[in-house]
Amino acid sequence: MKYADGVLGKDIPTELARLRALEELCDPISKGLIGSLGLAPGWLCADVGAGAGSVARWLAETATVVATDLDTRFLTPGERLTVLAHDATADPVPGGPFDLVHARFLFETLRDPEAAVGRLVEWLRPGGHLVVVGVDMTVSAMTPHPELRAVTGALLEVFRAQMGTEPTFGRRLPPLLAAYGMTDIRMAVHPLLVGDGGAGERVMRATFEQAFDTMTATGRLTVEQVEASRAWFGRPGHLDILALMPVVWARRPQ
Secondary structure: OOHHHHHOOOOOOOOOHHHHHHHHHHHHHHHHHHHHHOOOOOOEEEEEEOOOOOOHHHHHHHOOOEEEEEEOOOOOEEEOEEEEEOOOOOOOOOOOOEEEEEEOOOOHHHHHHHHHHHHHHHHHEEEEEEEOOOOOOOHHHHHOOOOHHHHHHHHHHOOOOOOHHOOOHHHHHHHHHHHHHOOEEEEEEEEEEOOOOHHHHHHHHHHHHHHHHHHHOOOOOOOHHHHHHHHHHHOOOOOOOEEEEEEEEEOOOO
């Protein structure tokens, strides 16, 4: 099954709202880091798996941008912003060489993420930057709340079945980038909090809702467990971390 045909496909009516919540959660991370790298006029940037396009639009305020995705229905071209339907694992390089390649929640959706990383590294000009924002839901296995443990475990099983997800891939990136010859490799980790009504909770609840039918139809979750996970949210004192977001950035040597 392809990503576009699964529980995160853009044919699902709630997917745009889920992506908007994801932007609210992650845009400050992406923008803050990219800004610190010296984003400037004259840069050529690629936003790979651009989703609903917030980072691509922001980049285009300063630089020239190519925004790629398998399904570009939520992306709009503009001044200094080119939109391209593109498979980063198979299609030719979409221009470049690039001063910046940005990818967010991308490698977790690919069956051969190591090869995809190598391709994106090759897109960079000497001195160019790769910025990757990932998500690792394996921390959810340690939640003290059984309702959340059941639903996140079932969700990961669905992701593995539909996309071949390797949930800890982001944490393997630093040595992989070193093997590809990248330098100045850095890493930071951000928690994804639920129970506070914030963007992280909205992302996770929307993801759960889009996957519940598949979880129950495949026997990974019962209807009672679905209702228990829904009821968990909004109760006083119900706060937890359901995922970590590893952010890895590196530079191609001159």
